[in-house]
Amino acid sequence: MHEVDDFAFFGGEPAFASPLHVAQENLPPWGAIELAFKGIFDRRYFANHGPLVRELDQCFAEFIGAEHAVCVTNGTVALMILAKSMGLSGEVIVPAFTFPATIQALYWAGLTPVLCDVDAHSHMITPKTIEPHISPRTTGILAVHLWGQPCNPQKLEPFASDHGLSLFFDACHAIGASFNGRRIGNFGAGEAFSFHAGQIVNGSEGGCITTNDRELAAKLRTMRSFHPSETFARVPLRINGKMSEAQAALTLLSLKEYQQNAAANRLRYEAYLSALSEIPGVFMLKYEPGYDNNYQCIVVEIDQEQAGLHRDVFLNLLSAENVLCTGPFFSDLDHMISFSDRPPTTGSFPATLRLCNRLLQLPNSQKMTLRDVDRVCSLVRDIHQLATPIESKLRAAL
Ligand SMILES: Cc1ncc(COP(=O)(O)O)c(C=O)c1O
The missing domain is CATH 3.40.640.10 (Type I PLP-dependent aspartate aminotransferase-like (Major domain))
Incomplete structure (x- = not known):
């Protein structure tokens, strides 16, 4: 279990010496x-x-x-x-x-x-x-x-x-x-x-x-x-x-190499699912039975109230540990049609906006072992368990 000062974000050693990516990075020999x-x-x-x-x-x-x-x-x-x-x-x-x-x-x-x-x-x-x-x-x-x-x-x-x-x-x-x-x-x-x-x-x-x-x-x-x-x-x-x-x-x-890579993805997906399901406020996307998937994406939603901290805090702390997770595709709807002179988006998009605020993708590259998955999940658990002191430290730094 971490102390707050052990987190790399606050000056500790990163948990991983080299970065873990969301990207699959499959490379044949x-x-x-x-x-x-x-x-x-x-x-x-x-x-x-x-x-x-x-x-x-x-x-x-x-x-x-x-x-x-x-x-x-x-x-x-x-x-x-x-x-x-x-x-x-x-x-x-x-x-x-x-x-x-x-x-x-x-x-x-x-x-x-x-x-x-x-x-x-x-x-x-x-x-x-x-x-x-x-x-x-x-x-x-x-x-x-x-x-x-x-x-x-x-x-x-x-x-x-x-x-x-x-x-x-x-x-x-x-x-x-x-x-x-x-x-x-x-x-x-x-x-x-x-x-x-x-x-x-x-x-x-x-x-x-x-x-x-x-x-x-x-x-x-x-x-x-x-x-x-x-x-x-x-x-x-x-x-x-x-x-x-x-x-x-x-x-x-x-x-x-598709079959072997999909099978390895699935093992990591299942390891994530079992470890993350115990953490309050961290909800991993579950795939419907009967729908086969390549399991390349590890997608979670962070409920700030139950998890104790906003998704962005999880993202920033994990990234500092070299767990290079990503947020949603964009932070708001206008970024979808970004850098263009298109008219602003109108309409009501409650589910999309909720995902923009809560979604986090965790790494699932082929170089990750099941032990790596376990360590990533432990970091997520530690961040949740230390939510109050992390929040205080972040506030003090403002
Ligand atoms: C849902 C979706 N559509 C389209 C694309 C575009 O694919 P490409 O990067 O090969 O142009 C991506 C890329 O990540 C994607 O995630």
């Missing part, structure tokens, strides 16, 4: 990477639908069980191309609680995002949170499988079709997740994934769109490139969103 990169150098084929990108298009489609996979530069570009490919106009309803790329991709596609609140328990949109925002200008719904949980397609698909709306998904967190045995990537018109280094499948950067619609796939393939590609379809616009051979090489190797 160096020998395998070296061999794959030597192949690229030997072929002198670095870009423009090279053999590794073609192989990844095929392997990722097989992995998802979808008919088509179209790999691109990153998850944001995947969302932009998908949104533009669907021939929509007017307004698209999108969760207020998501990574900013989800919303900004709609602006890039010339659409107007209309933010709706999320369900307080799952952190995702539902027909109930979407319905009040449907207007005669609404043409689509962009749902997000947040934290790798499926954003219930069984409810959203009939809801969208009853209202005559197109449905597509941001699946950037959800590689390998499934809903009732069917992998995410098979729902709505299309789904966008990210292979950023922080995700379970690491291509350094990278992204992909999957779809079971042949015509849409042909459009997506044409849109991702200005170069002659394998298909030519009539499209509204094209962009250089091609994945490079280097990205494809890393992604292919990382995809092979």
Whole structure:
């Protein structure tokens, strides 16, 4: 058990000598990477639908069980191309609680995002949170499988079709997740994934769109490139969103390690769940049974009254210990459309704002052992137990 002065924030030694990250940081063995990169150098084929990108298009489609996979530069570009490919106009309803790329991709596609609140328990949109925002200008719904949980397609698909709306998904967190045995990537018109280094499948950067619609796939393939590609379809616009051979090489190797990395994530997730459940005011997000997840995200809510301190104090004290946890995607709604001249967000978003105030993501990188998880949870417990003296010390420092 810590004394207050032992915390690194107050001048003690950090609990961890090197930083623990929220990002997954999955790295295949160096020998395998070296061999794959030597192949690229030997072929002198670095870009423009090279053999590794073609192989990844095929392997990722097989992995998802979808008919088509179209790999691109990153998850944001995947969302932009998908949104533009669907021939929509007017307004698209999108969760207020998501990574900013989800919303900004709609602006890039010339659409107007209309933010709706999320369900307080799952952190995702539902027909109930979407319905009040449907207007005669609404043409689509962009749902997000947040934290790798499926954003219930069984409810959203009939809801969208009853209202005559197109449905597509941001699946950037959800590689390998499934809903009732069917992998995410098979729902709505299309789904966008990210292979950023922080995700379970690491291509350094990278992204992909999957779809079971042949015509849409042909459009997506044409849109991702200005170069002659394998298909030519009539499209509204094209962009250089091609994945490079280097990205494809890393992604292919990382995809092979999916099962082992997801299993290791799950062990850490369960260790967190059992240790944190004993700490008052610290509520870890639990995934629904029957919904498979890649368990890459360790998401907790801190209730200040029960935990004794605000989420920000937990975040600052843990970060000083080299436990580099993160808060929500943004501190308030206007940051979602930040650095732009868009009109300020209006409407009522109680669940989103509550999450902005309470959410904390804890590290789950592959270099963490179960003992590390235990030590992180002990720190959280100590911070809770020493809440009163910590609060006094912080006040005195003001
Ligand atoms: C929910 C969500 N959507 C989209 C993205 C964008 O993906 P990328 O970083 O590959 O552009 C991210 C990235 O973290 C994300 O978390």
